[in-house]
Amino acid sequence: MTGEVGKAYAALVEAGELKPDADQARAVEALDKFAADMGRTRKGFLSRLFGRETPAPCGVYMWGGVGRGKSMLMDLAFETIDASPKRRAHFHAFMLEVHARLKEKRDAEVDEPLLEVAADIAKEARFLAFDEMMVTNSADAMIMSRLFTALVDAGVGIVTTSNRPPSDLYKDGLNRELFVPFIRLIEAQMQVVPLNGPTDYRLDRMKGLDLWHVPNGPEATEALSDAFFRLTDYEVEREAVPSMELDVGAGRSLHVPKALKGVAVFSFKRLCGEARGAADYLAIAQTFHTVILVGIPVMGPDMRNEAARFVALIDALYEHGVKLLAAADAEPAALYEAGDGSFEFERTVSRLEEMQSLDYLEEGHGLRE
16 A cells, blocks of 8 residues: 555554455555556546546445445545645535526526536546445436536546445436436446445444433433434534435435434424425435434324324334434433324334444345345
């Protein structure tokens, strides 16, 4: 490991902050190669294509399960690779910005708004680093191929993380055939590196956390806020915690007040106090590996609708192996003791208790068998 990323990574291993990991080592090699290629790559796809037998990759796509060090390696690359200007962003926030820029260009009636937006971004960043590349709506899917092709042609280097391999992005999405060229672009022009090593650093952090806090209040809020920062490696001084609009289908979206590195924060009132259904909870369970839920009350017979929604929410999270941290006014068994569906609620109590077990925490994120 002779590159700058490799040197920084080796120092962390030597200091005992990281355990030796063959997958991580391969990703570090890819990042160092990317850094070297950035200095040699000629602008424009055609010049690269005809100037070398194999075009220099335009970036690195790291994918794998949660807690395997993807974001940590991306941060190392961003901090050590000598490229200017450069930008680090949450992928969803970046795409929201792209749509806003597109609207401005269309309002100005420019001929090729998407290409103009790409050109503007290329002027602002020689190197883009993205957290959590994830495509959940058709609006993003329809523009990503042209947008990123234009960025690559402009010589922009890209490093991104994802929980999924490229071929699984926007899987079963509406008009997915329009998105396939973007997958081909990743596979042809980026170094795709799987990260599924033996150490789950997220689990190590989760083991030391209290998952269920009673009662609701300042102490529980502070503890869950600390847990969010610990699970996401969030640096308070760097930037505001990003929010996002989660596409839940049928043209509807759900506001997520805090969303970073697969961890989302919600209130009970937003998820269970409003009219929500299975599609909302399924979208949450598929998108986030960890959910922090605050403000869970003790529910009486007059809150049977809220209790039913809470049951549906926990079912979706449980069935997809989502990890849950919560603040509530009581332990699970005392949340809903009387009212329509209180007998069925006992299954939810059992699931909530199982979701705090080590066996459950050690499971990966995804549909459970």
